[in-house]
Amino acid sequence: MSRRTVTISEVAKHAGVAVSTVSYVLSGKRTISADTRRRVLDSISALGYHPNAGARALASKRSNVIALVLPLRAGMHVPVLMRFASAVVTAARRFDHDVLLLTADEGAAGIRRVAASALVDALVLMDVELDDRRVPLLRELAEPSVLIGFPAEPAGLTCVDLDFHAAGARCVEHLAERGHGEIALLGAPSVVYDRGTGFATRTREGFEAAMADHGLKGVALPCEETFDEVYETVRDLLLDHPGLSGLVVHNEAAVGHVMAALRQLNRRVPHDMAVVAICPEDVAERASPALTSVLIPAEEVGREAVRLVMDKLEGRAVPDSTLLTPLLAVRSST
Numbered sequence: 001m002s003r004r005t006v007t008i009s010e011v012a013k014h015a016g017v018a019v020s021t022v023s024y025v026l027s028g029k030r031t032i033s034a035d036t037r038r039r040v041l042d043s044i045s046a047l048g049y050h051p052n053a054g055a056r057a058l059a060s061k062r063s064n065v066i067a068l069v070l071p072l073r074a075g076m077h078v079p080v081l082m083r084f085a086s087a088v089v090t091a092a093r094r095f096d097h098d099v100l101l102l103t104a105d106e107g108a109a110g111i112r113r114v115a116a117s118a119l120v121d122a123l124v125l126m127d128v129e130l131d132d133r134r135v136p137l138l139r140e141l142a143e144p145s146v147l148i149g150f151p152a153e154p155a156g157l158t159c160v161d162l163d164f165h166a167a168g169a170r171c172v173e174h175l176a177e178r179g180h181g182e183i184a185l186l187g188a189p190s191v192v193y194d195r196g197t198g199f200a201t202r203t204r205e206g207f208e209a210a211m212a213d214h215g216l217k218g219v220a221l222p223c224e225e226t227f228d229e230v231y232e233t234v235r236d237l238l239l240d241h242p243g244l245s246g247l248v249v250h251n252e253a254a255v256g257h258v259m260a261a262l263r264q265l266n267r268r269v270p271h272d273m274a275v276v277a278i279c280p281e282d283v284a285e286r287a288s289p290a291l292t293s294v295l296i297p298a299e300e301v302g303r304e305a306v307r308l309v310m311d312k313l314e315g316r317a318v319p320d321s322t323l324l325t326p327l328l329a330v331r332s333s334t
Contacts, residue, residue, distance in 0.1 A: 006049040015043040065098050066309060067120040069134075071105035071127055075189035077225075077252045080280060080296065081126065084148060087302025088124055095310050097121070108137040115143050122309045124148065128159075130196040144312035146305045149198045150321070158312065160304050160322040164199045164278075167294045167326035168206030169213075171248040171276045174292065174328055176214045180246035180274060183216055184237055186223040186230075186258060187250050193222055203250050203278065217243070223251045223258075230257035235265060250278040252296075259287055275333040289332035297324055 012019045017036060024030040025040040032040075043049075068088050070081060089099045100120055104110060111134055114120055121143065125134060128149025138145045139156050147159045168185070175183050185207045187193070188200040204220050211218050219241065223233055238244060249258050255277050259269065267273045269289055277284055277293045284293035304322060311318045 006047045008049070011040065011043050011047055011049045014047060015039045063119060063121055064096060065100050065120045066092050066306070067100045067102055067111075067114050067123045069102045069111060069123060069125045072103045073105055073127065073191075073195070075191040075195075075225075076127065080252050080298065083280065083298035084126060084302050087299040088306055091303045091306035095306065097306075097310075107133050111137055111141070115141050122146075122313055124305050124309060128198050130198050130201060144309055146309045146312070148301055148305050150202075151198065154321060156320075158308055158318055158320060160301060160308060161199065161324070162297060162301065163323040163326055164202040165206035165209075166323075167278050168203040168208075168248070168250070169210035170206075170294055170326050170328050171278065172207055172210035172214065172216070174276060174330075174334065175246040175248070175274055176210075176216060178246075178274065178334060181216055182241060182243045183211065183218040183246040183248065184241065184244055185218070185220040185248045185250065186233065186237075186254065187220060188222060189224050189251070190222040200250070207248060217241075223249070223254050225251070225253040225257075227257045227260065230254050231261040231264065234258060234261040238265060238267070244273070246274045246276070248276050248278070252279045252283055255279055255283055255287060255291070269333050276328075277333075281329070284329070284331065287333070292329065292331045292334040294326045294328050297327075300324060 008022050009019055012022045015022065017040060021032060021036065022040050025032050025037050068085060070085060072078065085101065092099050102110060102114065106113070111123065123143060123145040125145060126148045128147050128151055130152040132151045135151050135157065145158065147157055149161050150159045151157070172183060185204060187204055188197070192200045207220055221233060221237065223230060247258070249255055258275070262269055262273055269275050275291055277291045278296065279293055280296050280298065281293070284291040301324065308318050308322070
């Protein structure tokens with residue numbers, strides 16, 4: 001065949017069937033015998049036929065596109081965010097959907113624009129704030145949506161995420177079990193807390209609640225991302241809290257800097273300072289020494305978000321909230 005577009009009529013002629021039969025094989029809307037289905041699929045393969053996306057969308061009233069709303073804001077660690085995005089894209093392809101990535105911080109206006117354009121069937125939103133200005137609109141839209149993260153008032157929404165409150169608490173419990181009486185949390189950059197970002201705030205709340213439950217002394221501090229800022233934070237923390245023996249780090253960009261700062265300040269890990277991180281597994285394993293960590297399950301969260309949004313598209317019932325249990329892996333740093 002030449003490079004011109006192959007038509008569905010040519011596929012039907014090649015397979016010796018009606019055009020409608022080819023259409024039913026592609027859509028799955030009617031049962032076709034195994035033999036006929038195989039002939040059609042063989043013809044599609046032989047001719048290099050690709051269904052016209054525009055025509056298919058008109059016929060099904062679907063675009064087969066999901067919008068992933070991921071505003072790139074200050075204080076966000078892009079490599080980890082891209083793990084979530086990659087997981088969403090990979091999962092969407094399994095459902096024969098593409099992903100439109102929206103990175104501008106347009107708030108509700110951007111979502112309204114995309115929904116009005118009929119470009120997408122559904123939306124997945126990330127970087128969810130406790131008082132997220134996009135949430136009221138999501139409750140009104142005809143298009144289904146799923147949030148990776150939880151606002152303060154999630155009623156009427158579909159949300160999925162790691163249970164960050166439990167993650168912060170689990171880190172404290174691990175250090176308390178090992179006899180540490182004074183523990184500090186080095187969290188996200190200040191701007192992330194200032195925005196009221198849900199995952200950072202919930203981790204801090206879980207940390208503080210567990211500290212109170214175990215009767216421990218400690219402090220929770222924001223942590224910036226450059227080495228100089230991290231070094232200054234760690235140095236001042238050790239000066240202000242000479243009895244400190246445990247650190248929880250929830251800032252992927254700062255993990256390596258924290259470890260380097262401790263070495264420069266003559267604090268050996270784990271002999272002088274135990275360290276637990278909340279981070280992707282490979283970040284924990286690359287550290288020296290390897291870090292005890294609570295895994296951030298980006299791939300699992302992304303897959304679950306897509307599964308939920310596809311269920312909603314098909315009219316199936318879904319849970320309002322899906323919280324993944326934090327898993328702690330013990331390594332050399334504790």
